Amino acid sequence: MWTLISATPSPYARKVRIALAEKGIPFTLQTEVPWDGTTVLPNYNPLEKLPVLILDDGKTAIWESHYILEWLEAKHPEPALLPPLSEVDDRLFAKKVEVLCDGVCDALVLCFFEKQRESQSKEWMARCAKLKQRSKC
Ligand SMILES: N[C@@H](CCC(=O)N[C@@H](CS)C(=O)NCC(=O)O)C(=O)O
Structure with missing residues (x-):
C-alpha cells in the first residue's frame, strides 16, 4: 500500500x-x-x-x-478530478483555481510562522488577513 x-x-x-x-x-x-x-x-x-x-x-x-x-x-485518471484535455478552457480554469488555492495555502502557512514570532509584524499580518479575505470570493 x-x-x-x-x-x-x-x-x-x-x-x-x-x-x-x-x-x-x-x-x-x-x-x-x-x-x-x-x-x-x-x-x-x-x-x-x-x-x-x-x-x-x-x-x-x-x-x-x-x-x-x-x-x-x-x-489514475478515473474518476477524473479535472476536465478532459479536450476541454481546454474548462481545464485551464480548474488549473487557475488550483493556483489560487495553492496561494491561499502559502498565505496560511506564512501567517502561521509569523504568529510563532515573539513580535509580529502588523503589516505582514494585515497582508495575510487580506489574502485570506480575498480567497473567499
Ligand atoms: N509547495 C509545497 C509546500 C509544502 C509545504 O510547505 N509543506 C510544509 C508543511 S504545511 C512543510 O513541510 N514545511 C517544512 C519546511 O518548510 O521545512 C507543496 O505544495 O507541497
Whole structure:
C-alpha cells in the first residue's frame, strides 16, 4: 500500500488526502512534524517538505502537492478530478483555481510562522488577513 507523509494541519497534505479519497485509492497515513529532528522527510524529498507520497516499493517518492495531484491524475485518471484535455478552457480554469488555492495555502502557512514570532509584524499580518479575505470570493 502507498504511504502518505502528512501533518494534520497541513493544507497541502489535506489536498492530497482528499484527492486520494476521491479516487478511492487506499493509503497509509504517516504523520510527521517536518521541522522535527526525527523526521524521515530528508530521505524522500530534497526540499524536506510534506506531503510526500511513497509508492509500494517503499523507495519511489512523489512530492510537491500540485505535482502529486498531476501524477495521480495521469496514473489514475478515473474518476477524473479535472476536465478532459479536450476541454481546454474548462481545464485551464480548474488549473487557475488550483493556483489560487495553492496561494491561499502559502498565505496560511506564512501567517502561521509569523504568529510563532515573539513580535509580529502588523503589516505582514494585515497582508495575510487580506489574502485570506480575498480567497473567499
Ligand atoms: N509547495 C509545497 C509546500 C509544502 C509545504 O510547505 N509543506 C510544509 C508543511 S504545511 C512543510 O513541510 N514545511 C517544512 C519546511 O518548510 O521545512 C507543496 O505544495 O507541497
